[in-house]
Amino acid sequence: MCAYQVIEGHIAKPQGYQATGIYSGIKKVEKLDLGLILSEVPAASAAVYTTNLFQAPPCHVTRESLEKEGKLQAVVVNSGNANACTGSKGVDDAKMMQHLVSQSFGVPKDYVAVASTGVIGQFLPMDCIEEGILQLPKALNNESAPLFSQSIMTTDLIEKTVCVELPIDGKKVTIAGTAKGSGMIEPNMATMLGFITTDVKIEQSYLQKLLRKATDTTFNMITVDGDTSTNDMVVLMANGMAENNELNEQHPEEKEFYQALLYVMQELAKKIARDGEGATKLIEVEVTGAPSVEAARQVAKSVIGSSLVKTAVFGADANWGRILCAVGYSSAPIQADKLDVFLGSIQVVEASFPIPFSEEEAYAYLQGDTVKIGIHLNEGEYQAIAWGCDLTYDYVKINAHYRT
Incomplete structure (x- = not known):
């Protein structure tokens, strides 16, 4: 309490x-x-x-x-x-x-x-x-x-x-x-x-x-x-x-x-x-099972900062490959064959391989105003959470004319 x-x-x-x-x-x-x-x-x-x-x-x-x-x-x-x-x-x-x-x-x-x-x-x-x-x-x-x-x-x-x-x-x-x-x-x-x-x-x-x-x-x-x-x-x-x-x-x-x-x-x-400029959704990336706090934060920041992940969320596209890609270039010292990935409660990746899931169910989930991405590294007991937003057409419009 x-x-x-x-x-x-x-x-x-x-x-x-x-x-x-x-x-x-x-x-x-x-x-x-x-x-x-x-x-x-x-x-x-x-x-x-x-x-x-x-x-x-x-x-x-x-x-x-x-x-x-x-x-x-x-x-x-x-x-x-x-x-x-x-x-x-x-x-x-x-x-x-x-x-x-x-x-x-x-x-x-x-x-x-x-x-x-x-x-x-x-x-x-x-x-x-x-x-x-x-x-x-x-x-x-x-x-x-x-x-x-x-x-x-x-x-x-x-x-x-x-x-x-x-x-x-x-x-x-x-x-x-x-x-x-x-x-x-x-x-x-x-x-x-x-x-x-x-x-x-x-x-x-x-x-x-x-x-x-x-x-x-x-x-x-x-x-x-x-x-x-x-x-x-x-x-x-x-x-x-x-x-x-x-x-x-x-x-x-x-x-x-x-x-x-x-x-x-x-x-x-x-x-x-x-409240990100032009944003329509809050994205939360939770990394669990990391070998260290630093590794968990590296992975979470990498995924939340990916423009391709952010645009996929904007379009309600369950493009799990972009998530794995962002994990891969995070430079975190992790193993590449143990990852589980979830969109909300919907698992889309198990042990770094795709598994069958309902595209319609995932699309409906991604249309919500809060999207949670869960990444289980299965290598330890540490975790981290990062927050961001989707990347939209309006972000470009706002920043193209910021001084004018």
Whole structure:
């Protein structure tokens, strides 16, 4: 039985947080494009960042600040412009965003995280951003928190929010998360931003360890199109206002907290995969019986990232050969004669050879909005799950005209 309970909520549901989003003029159309999360008190914080070599200035600035004390009190995010590949001016602009939020809300500059998402290679319209940040204090109220999730969206079709609560030391602890992402999504962080708030009291070093561990099985196990972006990060803030005994590795309920955090991150990851640009279906690839965790993840990522598998799912074509092909080029150290493959509950391959199955039944299954591909390697006890989406005509249409 889970210790946590899924509840309705938003990013400011945990004690001591506020959030908002406004339109500042960054986007060409009048949609929310500037958001803020604010904690009443400095929060122990952790973050993970994109692995792209051209890591954008907001990632550098946030990392530099967070490494000083491991604390944040505010997060400012703009959408519509990535502030990526913008050189020293981009760094200066990200630092100016920090400074403006620091001045507007009376928090230390290094307690402000900065994130940006949108078009790469264009300078931020700092006149719009400066005016927008000055508007944020009066836009912040008890009803404004849901606007934050809208303000971080680019090509997203849906807001992505998850909220849970659980008891720790008899105190109610809440964890809330929101994310954006639908294109340029690939394992090892992608065009996605994730923000998680909690009121738990926890050691900062342990918080960073938990975030990195959970990222490996959630955000690093999704893909939409195989592109890894320049801007992506996940930020986790814990302000301690639940007043539990400080969580660390020795705390008797640390596993319960981790499972709740893992659930929030996994649900956000799945929502990102399901909302892939032009997508009509969520694909889940579960690999079991692997000789190691690494091998299971390699196989799962390879299959979920295959354009041929993704297009077959879009067309509801039970083309099991494409699945075997993707397993084969995964570079995982596995044996090629032991694989079983399932589409939902329908087995299509046994011991790496095709077996008779109903094409009509498989076609009907593949027309659903969630498709599960099961791959049993029959070589060990390890497993992994990856998530992605189908590849459709609309993906090409959206990305052919992204800047226009």
